[in-house]
Amino acid sequence: MRTSRNPELTAAWATVPEVAKAQERYEEAVRLRRAFRSGMTPEVALTAVQDAAIATLTDTGKWSTSFAKDAAKAHAESVVWQAESVALRRAEDSLKFAAEDTRDTMAPDVLAYLNARLTEILTAAKGASTALGDVTTAEGAIDAGGDALDAWRRLTGLLSDLRNVRAAQWDVLRSVSYEDDQARMRTWMARGHGEVRGVRLDDIPEHVRDAMRSRSYSIAQLVWLAHSGAAYVPTSYDDLAANVAASEEPISYTDSGRPANYSPRVTPLPTPTPAKVYPHSITPHLDKSQPVPAPPKVNAVMRDREATTLEHF
Incomplete structure (x- = not known):
């Protein structure tokens, strides 16, 4: 679990209730694991019963009549102890991961x-x-x-x-x-x-x-x-x-040494040129049920000859 003596960081994390709660759960798991009683695994517990029976046989020449009972009791107690010990270790690891994940999320x-x-x-x-x-x-x-x-x-x-x-x-x-x-x-x-x-x-x-x-x-x-x-x-x-x-965005310069200006330029829209209407032009008569429309107003005259290249350019 990340810890810090930085007062600003401690105060910052304290403003997030989810982090404080996750930290409390993790610290409680650590306390429970450390306070858990010492014990033996099933293998070690059975070995201890076997060693005691062998020692009795060596000293007295008689085999312990309570061997089966002692072995069953030792095994049962050690299995329960081991299960709880593993569970507390897993709880500590799980809550540590949860607390770290909560910190990252927040x-x-x-x-x-x-x-x-x-x-x-x-x-x-x-x-x-x-x-x-x-x-x-x-x-x-x-x-x-x-x-x-x-x-x-x-x-x-x-x-x-x-x-x-x-x-x-x-x-x-x-x-x-x-x-x-x-x-x-x-x-x-x-x-x-x-x-x-x-x-x-x-x-x-x-x-x-x-x-x-x-x-x-x-x-x-x-x-x-x-x-x-x-x-x-x-x-x-x-x-x-x-x-x-x-x-760190690079700056471009002009040949004069000034920063180049790449701001977009706004070009005004050109004034539209009205269509040319010649003397021979007519107004389309699309609906024959209506009167013939008046001829359009003439604003151009046909040239007598084709324009030359020099006149075009």
Whole structure:
């Protein structure tokens, strides 16, 4: 059963009642198995009865008259003990699998909770950072004192929360992914993916990218994330993969060095040209029971000769 000392991950799982219930059932199965009395298998129990009978014969020269009764009793008790022991072991394994499966099924809810926690942390960090002013180090906060020092202490606590949220995020994503996907995630993590979206990695300050790659954050990076509005927790492996693809989409450039614009162009519809009506044109008379329709209005004249190639072009 997966266990963790990460308070953010523990709190996240605690928000899902199904997971808490499955965990309780599994822990009860473990307790029952460990508290179960010691015993012997039927083979060992019968061997013990046989050894006792042989020892009696050796010492007294007489065979035990209660051998059959003793053997039957030992066998019956050992069969019951073995059956219960196996049942408890199977129950533990089954409930462990059920608890793990429940965690995997409910992982999107946990990741959504972690995303909400990240938003809370960064909102608080954004508010606290306004009191820092030009302070960028702990020594500077101590020298400044007052609101700046209080803000630094507040940001230090939020920095610990940020680290726990990120660790919990990757713990959950790894637990619900296949081996091949886990390998891809390790590559993405090494490049700094999975922490911001809507921003290309090349557009992120180098010190922030270094922190995302190593997951070793400082207050400066926490403040940047708080003001960027781009930090997030992926809701699934597919969500993470989509954001990786979007942030690494190649950019094409024109010959002048500017990014190429492939936005669709809207071409206006051309004004239709009215049909040409010549003097010899007539209006079709389809219904002979009706009066002959008036001739159409002439808007063109027949040419005296065929147009030449030069006139066409």
